[in-house]
Amino acid sequence: MKLIIRLLGAIWVSSLIIIAGFAFVQIQSERDRLLTDLERRAWLLGEGLKEAVEPAIQRGSPHRIERILKKFGSPRRGIAVYDQFANLVVATPDLASRLPASLPMVSKALTAEEAQKGIETMGGEKTYLYAVPLQGEGRPAGALVIFMDASQIEINPSDLLQRNTLRLLILASVVSLLTLLVVRWSITHPMTRMTEWARLLRAGKPAPPPVSDRLFGSLASEFSELARSLDDAKAAAEREALLRLEGEALWTEERLKQFVRSQLNDTPLFVVSNREPLIHQWRGKKIEAIAPASGLVAALEPVMRACGGLWIAHGSGDADRETVNAQDKAGVPPEQPAYTLKRVWLTKEEEDGYYYGFANEGLWPLCHIAHTRPVFRAQDWAAYCEVNRKFAGALLEELKGTERPYVLIQDYHFALLPRLVKEARPDVRIALFWHIPWPNAEAFGICPWQHEILLGMLGADLIGFHIQFHCNNFLETVDRAIEARVDRERFAVVRGRHTAYVKPLPISVAPEEKEQEGGISREELLRELGPSVEWFGAGVDRIDYTKGILERFRAIELFFRRYPDYRQRMVFVELAAPSRSHIKRYQDLDEEVDRAVEEINWSLETNRWKPIVYLRGHHSHKEIWPYYRHADFCMVTSLHDGMNLVAKEYVSAAEEERGVLILSRFTGAARELADALLVNPYHIDEMAQAIRLAIEMPPGERTLRMGRMKQIVRERNIFRWAGLLLEELTRLSVHPAGVAEV
Ligand code: ADQ
Numbered sequence: 001m002k003l004i005i006r007l008l009g010a011i012w013v014s015s016l017i018i019i020a021g022f023a024f025v026q027i028q029s030e031r032d033r034l035l036t037d038l039e040r041r042a043w044l045l046g047e048g049l050k051e052a053v054e055p056a057i058q059r060g061s062p063h064r065i066e067r068i069l070k071k072f073g074s075p076r077r078g079i080a081v082y083d084q085f086a087n088l089v090v091a092t093p094d095l096a097s098r099l100p101a102s103l104p105m106v107s108k109a110l111t112a113e114e115a116q117k118g119i120e121t122m123g124g125e126k127t128y129l130y131a132v133p134l135q136g137e138g139r140p141a142g143a144l145v146i147f148m149d150a151s152q153i154e155i156n157p158s159d160l161l162q163r164n165t166l167r168l169l170i171l172a173s174v175v176s177l178l179t180l181l182v183v184r185w186s187i188t189h190p191m192t193r194m195t196e197w198a199r200l201l202r203a204g205k206p207a208p209p210p211v212s213d214r215l216f217g218s219l220a221s222e223f224s225e226l227a228r229s230l231d232d233a234k235a236a237a238e239r240e241a242l243l244r245l246e247g248e249a250l251w252t253e254e255r256l257k258q259f260v261r262s263q264l265n266d267t268p269l270f271v272v273s274n275r276e277p278l279i280h281q282w283r284g285k286k287i288e289a290i291a292p293a294s295g296l297v298a299a300l301e302p303v304m305r306a307c308g309g310l311w312i313a314h315g316s317g318d319a320d321r322e323t324v325n326a327q328d329k330a331g332v333p334p335e336q337p338a339y340t341l342k343r344v345w346l347t348k349e350e351e352d353g354y355y356y357g358f359a360n361e362g363l364w365p366l367c368h369i370a371h372t373r374p375v376f377r378a379q380d381w382a383a384y385c386e387v388n389r390k391f392a393g394a395l396l397e398e399l400k401g402t403e404r405p406y407v408l409i410q411d412y413h414f415a416l417l418p419r420l421v422k423e424a425r426p427d428v429r430i431a432l433f434w435h436i437p438w439p440n441a442e443a444f445g446i447c448p449w450q451h452e453i454l455l456g457m458l459g460a461d462l463i464g465f466h467i468q469f470h471c472n473n474f475l476e477t478v479d480r481a482i483e484a485r486v487d488r489e490r491f492a493v494v495r496g497r498h499t500a501y502v503k504p505l506p507i508s509v510a511p512e513e514k515e516q517e518g519g520i521s522r523e524e525l526l527r528e529l530g531p532s533v534e535w536f537g538a539g540v541d542r543i544d545y546t547k548g549i550l551e552r553f554r555a556i557e558l559f560f561r562r563y564p565d566y567r568q569r570m571v572f573v574e575l576a577a578p579s580r581s582h583i584k585r586y587q588d589l590d591e592e593v594d595r596a597v598e599e600i601n602w603s604l605e606t607n608r609w610k611p612i613v614y615l616r617g618h619h620s621h622k623e624i625w626p627y628y629r630h631a632d633f634c635m636v637t638s639l640h641d642g643m644n645l646v647a648k649e650y651v652s653a654a655e656e657e658r659g660v661l662i663l664s665r666f667t668g669a670a671r672e673l674a675d676a677l678l679v680n681p682y683h684i685d686e687m688a689q690a691i692r693l694a695i696e697m698p699p700g701e702r703t704l705r706m707g708r709m710k711q712i713v714r715e716r717n718i719f720r721w722a723g724l725l726l727e728e729l730t731r732l733s734v735h736p737a738g739v740a741e742v
Contacts (some may be wrong), residue, residue: 018171045077074094108131272417353377411434424716471502507718632648
């Protein structure tokens with residue numbers, strides 16, 4: 001209210017000043033105009049009469065002068081004639097009574113022999129005088145004076161103000177009214193809604209911000225962030241309190257933070273991976289930040305958010321260079337940085353040879369038993385070595401000045417990095433985590449550079465795999481391929497003075513803390529899938545030949561052929577992200593998947609139903625979440641998979657009394673999620689049967705199985721993975737010369 005009074009006061013005062021200013025200027029210009037007019041008229045009359053009066057005065061004929069004056073005089077315009085001594089000779093009758101005995105202006109005109117003019121008060125009235133000398137013989141014979149009424153020149157300011165009052169009232173009222181409306185629409189109303197919204201947030205009822213315009217948009221988003229942080233802090237405090245009550249030693253984000261703080265003693269954490277946690281890409285004229293479809297990123301991102309530190313990765317987005325500083329670094333997440341991302345740039349040739357070539361056409365198929373033949377090219381290997389050296393250089397640069405730092409190297413893209421770093425900096429404590437399976441020694445032995453790879457990996461102090469089986473395979477491979485002492489009791493490889501420990505550390509996901517806000521409901525999803533649809537299954541994958549997507553589709557086809565009652569009533573939704581599309585094998589697979597969907601849908605579909613809804617593309621976590629949450633079953637049918645995080649993400653998000661997980665027994669996740677319906681993805685019949693089992697599973701059994709799996713994923717979460725990994729690493733006392741001891 002005070003604001004409105006102030007605003008209106010300001011409007012009225014400023015209107016008054018403006019109107020008064022205009023009135024003043026108007027008075028001045030009106031006066032000037034009238035004066036000029038009087039002057040012009042007096043001059044014309046004076047000069048005109050002068051010629052007529054001059055002969056009469058020379059002759060000394062006052063009667064003739066009188067006649068002339070009578071003819072041209074009027075009540076508002078007097079005329080007088082004076083003799084050479086400035087004595088009045090004749091004046092028009094109205095004027096005669098008012099004339100003073102002498103007029104100084106007449107004497108002045110006679111002396112100066114030129115016309116004089118000015119305003120004087122005569123008989124109490126303003127009068128304009130124009131005195132012009134009349135020529136005699138060689139000297140003035142007298143003077144002619146014109147008297148003009150000048151009373152109208154005196155404009156009364158109060159009259160003018162009175163005339164302008166109406167203007168003032170109209171102007172100030174219109175401006176006030178408009179201002180009141182604008183204030184109401186643009187300030188008071190949004191403010192009221194913001195206040196109501198803030199009240200809701202305070203009451204712990206999250207709601208989307210009510211305004212998005214420029215005036216309050218940024219304030220609202222800052223406010224949302226603040227509310228979210230408070231909400232998270234509150235939720236974390238509640239969880240901690242609950243855990244204390246339950247007496248459990250569950251790993252949480254908060255516990256990991258505490259652990260890192262106490263164990264690492266502020267030594268920063270360094271992570272190296274090929275895939276970056278945030279890719280910046282041009283979308284038209286705008287830059288978009290995308291979280292890539294990657295299990296590694298899904299797992300490590302929450303850890304880095306909790307612990308902070310530096311993450312070095314390949315800058316692969318076409319707008320990545322536009323979003324880093326001079327040191328090629330950027331804060332992540334951009335709106336509230338928790339850690340730093342340093343991007344390393346690769347040339348096209350390096351990316352081709354190292355990433356697409358050796359890593360993904362060589363090591364990836366070598367480590368996965370998926371019957372795609374690995375390709376080993378010497379030039380790819382050379383690029384792989386080069387890029388490993390490049391990353392080593394970037395990392396060592398960052399490690400300068402930090403004593404005994406912790407480095408977590410990720411995956412098969414950097415098998416050579418541990419040794420390169422250890423040789424340069426023996427004090428660095430290095431963990432290498434291998435996210436994909438490790439095959440048996442014989443299978444790995446076909447790699448022409450297996451020695452270099454093993455020696456490179458053994459530069460690490462700790463080598464992690466998802467499951468014990470992969471650890472065993474690794475030790476067996478080392479045992480057969482290189483000269484080293486394999487200590488099976490301590491699960492370590494000793495070479496010279498260096499020991500590398502090998503441990504199973506099953507990776508996981510961050511626990512699902514709360515329902516996603518504003519997510520689409522199951523009813524809406526079913527309606528979108530078709531009018532007769534009662535159930536739906538979901539699949540979420542990178543389009544990769546190890547994920548068993550084609551086998552899954554064949555199982556779905558078989559299911560509908562064998563159990564036609566389910567046609568029209570069930571749909572399978574596949575969210576598939578294109579991956580590694582420069583590689584021919586992946587291009588072929590992409591086409592094969594497209595063809596399979598088309599063929600199966602064509603042979604089974606009806607007017608208003610198709611068995612498979614294929615959503616090819618990258619989807620955000622928010623977009624995927626409703627499918628996880630509401631699906632009746634999720635199919636993870638990898639032919640071979642290190643862990644598979646989709647299985648854990650699904651368990652984490654699914655409705656407890658609804659979801660069923662159909663899981664390939666060849667995934668690492670199958671070791672932990674024993675309550676899933678475990679299948680052999682090569683056995684199409686068995687998978688079709690599992691779909692039926694999932695749909696028809698009694699509610700009690702569903703809840704029991706899903707409940708147990710949720711418990712496992714909740715307990716064995718990503719914070720536990722990171723905690724155990726760091727715990728192992730901090731327990732090692734690394735010898736300055738490179739020897740790790742427990
Ligand atoms: P990936 O082979 O990438 O990981 P996975 O573990 O299943 O496989 O993780 C895939 C991730 O990508 C998940 O977070 C999933 O949500 C996401 N994703 C899948 N499809 C998507 C889509 N269409 N749009 C957007 N996101 C999508 C490797 C190993 C795995 C291991 C992980 C972690 O191959 O065995 O579990 O690393 O160690």
